[in-house]
Amino acid sequence: MTAETGSGAEPRRGSTGAEPPGVRTGSGAEPRRGSTGAEPPGVAIELREVCRDFRRRRTSLTQPAPVVRAVKDVTATIGRGERFGIVGESGSGKSTLLRLLCGLDQPTSGELLVEGRPIHDQPARRLGWLRQRLQLVFQDPMSSLDPRMRVRDIVAEPLVAQGRHEGNRERVVELLERVGLSADVADRYPHQFSGGQRQRISVARALAPGPDILVADEPVSALDVSVRAQVLNLIDEVVEAFGLTLVFVSHDLSVVRHVCDRVAVMQRGELVEVAPTEQLFAAPEHPYTRSLLAAVPDLHQALAGRTAQDLAAGVARRGPEPGGTA
Amino acid sequence: MSEMQGAPAAQVVTPDDTTPRPRGRALNPSLLIGGAIVAAIVLLALLSYVWTPWPPMRVLPVEPYQTPNAEHWLGTDRLRRDVLTQILVGARTTLYVGLVAVGVAAVVGVPLGILAAMSPGWLGQLVMRANDVLLAFPALLLAIMFAALYGGSTRVAMIAIGIATIPAFARITRSGALGVMKTEYVVAARAAGRSPLGIAWRHVLPNVAGLVIVQASVSFAIAILAEAALAYLGLGTPTGQASWGRMLFEAQTTLRSAPHLALIPGAAIALSVLGFNLFGDGLRDWLDPRLENR
Numbered sequence: 001m002t003a004e005t006g007s008g009a010e011p012r013r014g015s016t017g018a019e020p021p022g023v024r025t026g027s028g029a030e031p032r033r034g035s036t037g038a039e040p041p042g043v044a045i046e047l048r049e050v051c052r053d054f055r056r057r058r059t060s061l062t063q064p065a066p067v068v069r070a071v072k073d074v075t076a077t078i079g080r081g082e083r084f085g086i087v088g089e090s091g092s093g094k095s096t097l098l099r100l101l102c103g104l105d106q107p108t109s110g111e112l113l114v115e116g117r118p119i120h121d122q123p124a125r126r127l128g129w130l131r132q133r134l135q136l137v138f139q140d141p142m143s144s145l146d147p148r149m150r151v152r153d154i155v156a157e158p159l160v161a162q163g164r165h166e167g168n169r170e171r172v173v174e175l176l177e178r179v180g181l182s183a184d185v186a187d188r189y190p191h192q193f194s195g196g197q198r199q200r201i202s203v204a205r206a207l208a209p210g211p212d213i214l215v216a217d218e219p220v221s222a223l224d225v226s227v228r229a230q231v232l233n234l235i236d237e238v239v240e241a242f243g244l245t246l247v248f249v250s251h252d253l254s255v256v257r258h259v260c261d262r263v264a265v266m267q268r269g270e271l272v273e274v275a276p277t278e279q280l281f282a283a284p285e286h287p288y289t290r291s292l293l294a295a296v297p298d299l300h301q302a303l304a305g306r307t308a309q310d311l312a313a314g315v316a317r318r319g320p321e322p323g324g325t326a
Numbered sequence: 327m328s329e330m331q332g333a334p335a336a337q338v339v340t341p342d343d344t345t346p347r348p349r350g351r352a353l354n355p356s357l358l359i360g361g362a363i364v365a366a367i368v369l370l371a372l373l374s375y376v377w378t379p380w381p382p383m384r385v386l387p388v389e390p391y392q393t394p395n396a397e398h399w400l401g402t403d404r405l406r407r408d409v410l411t412q413i414l415v416g417a418r419t420t421l422y423v424g425l426v427a428v429g430v431a432a433v434v435g436v437p438l439g440i441l442a443a444m445s446p447g448w449l450g451q452l453v454m455r456a457n458d459v460l461l462a463f464p465a466l467l468l469a470i471m472f473a474a475l476y477g478g479s480t481r482v483a484m485i486a487i488g489i490a491t492i493p494a495f496a497r498i499t500r501s502g503a504l505g506v507m508k509t510e511y512v513v514a515a516r517a518a519g520r521s522p523l524g525i526a527w528r529h530v531l532p533n534v535a536g537l538v539i540v541q542a543s544v545s546f547a548i549a550i551l552a553e554a555a556l557a558y559l560g561l562g563t564p565t566g567q568a569s570w571g572r573m574l575f576e577a578q579t580t581l582r583s584a585p586h587l588a589l590i591p592g593a594a595i596a597l598s599v600l601g602f603n604l605f606g607d608g609l610r611d612w613l614d615p616r617l618e619n620r
Contacts, residue, residue: 102517124516131519144510147616148532158518189615205514
């Protein structure tokens with residue numbers, strides 16, 4: 001399970017979260033990082049009180065435009081070689097957080113460091129190094145590959161974008177074979193492939209520049225159940241083989257459980273709980289985590305005729321006072 | 327290709343279709359018919375440089391208002407000129423005007439549209455508002471203004487038509503580009519480190535090309551008609567030169583007594599408009615890899 005990087009167990013402990021009072025994280029007592037300038041060697045990604053606000057359209061001439069805080073005071077540390085999961089329902093800020101991590105968007109406040117180097121205050125043209133270190137696999141295999149480009153050009157894009165033109169042909173073949181596709185698919189267009197095959201192409205593209213960090217944004221959510229396991233295994237395997245740090249975003253807890261070492265639970269832009277996977281599943285601390293766990297469909301319960309409403313009601317009884325509902 | 331070394335665990339997957347024919351796409355009927363019509367017009371225009379049935383633009387010692395006959399296949403007009411000769415020579419003007427007007431509009435409009443879609447905030451807004459201002463001027467008004475400044479000529483007419491067509495290209499390109507900018511492959515390209523210019527060139531432009539081609543074929547048709555209208559008003563091609571619009575204009579006074587003088591250039595215009603529209607539709611489909619093998 002563990003990635004075979006040298007950093008071993010050390011980064012595993014490095015979890016922390018900026019929490020509102022009363023919310024505990026799995027790692028508990030660790031003091032908040034932040035003021036020290038020097039990075040510990042085993043840290044891949046560090047977030048310090050990261051916020052991202054979005055301005056809504058003005059609704060009134062006299063009042064200022066309403067602001068939506070999509071990501072709220074997120075503080076977390078992701079160790080090198082770690083498999084870090086982020087779960088939460090849609091609209092919880094997962095994707096916004098991901099865009100920030102990848103340097104595709106800038107936080108309103110807070111600091112974001114990848115491999116000890118700040119990315120929160122850098123313009124896109126100064127982030128060339130990040131594009132080699134960190135790569136993405138996207139959710140929708142239909143929209144993540146340009147329909148007008150051949151597979152060869154898609155996979156080679158990160159190389160070409162970074163000014164590498166020599167030996168790309170061979171590199172593409174190598175990458176395609178690495179993800180379980182044959183070399184002769186290079187001349188095809190994306191529409192000729194199934195969803196699972198497209199995700200393989202997507203993984204090949206992400207691996208092209210030889211990244212250290214792989215960020216996967218719901219990589220199997222749009223796939224048929226029958227091919228999910230294949231793609232998950234592929235990601236698992238390349239993370240293992242190349243000693244990558246994995247950041248895996250999903251709303252599907254069973255998938256996260258399968259892939260990740262440590263899981264962060266997001267609700268309304270905040271990390272409400274960060275804990276090692278097994279601990280989180282065995283003893284969820286935060287009520288929101290419990291309700292998420294309860295929402296995982298269970299065949300036995302379904303056969304016993306329990307509906308989603310029953311489950312939600314059960315959670316509400318176990319959770320804190322359901323405010324306002326009589 | 328040859329070495330199948332380190333492909334571990336996962337099975338080798340090949341797509342269902344085992345006959346790759348990336349460029350050997352079947353030509354669709356629209357493209358064939360449209361292409362044939364366009365090619366015919368181009369050939370006729372070229373032919374007019376080396377051969378015409380009668381000397382072009384010459385008043386001949388024959389009867390005016392002849393209906394089509396063995397001597398003059400499409401008859402003669404009021405000034406005793408051979409109509410077929412004028413149609414051939416007029417094809418040059420028509421093609422020239424259409425290509426230059428659409429070229430001006432596309433070369434300016436498409437980059438503007440992409441710029442408006444890709445630049446956030448005020449710059450995009452500025453481009454589109456400037457576009458709206460231009461949209462408020464019909465081609466006719468622009469042509470009249472230009473003609474007042476520079477005198478009426480074919481060149482002035484086609485530049486005016488081209489400028490008046492810019493907003494159409496900018497708008498359609500922008501709307502297409504906005505859609506492309508939302509896709510994950512553009513995000514992937516950014517994450518891969520592509521510059522905005524690189525994204526515009528490699529992703530946005532190819533993906534809006536279909537829209538631009540269709541817009542071009544429609545605009546081409548409109549440009550031909552606009553040129554005819556301008557010539558008809560005396561703002562475009564001057565009297566001494568042949569253009570299909572000019573011929574329509576001159577046929578107007580004798581519409582009742584010699585309707586063929588209006589019908590023939592009218593039919594030529596209609597046919598070329600049809601040809602370019604079909605050609606544009608066919609070209610768009612042919613260039614789309616998704617429509618392959620269907």
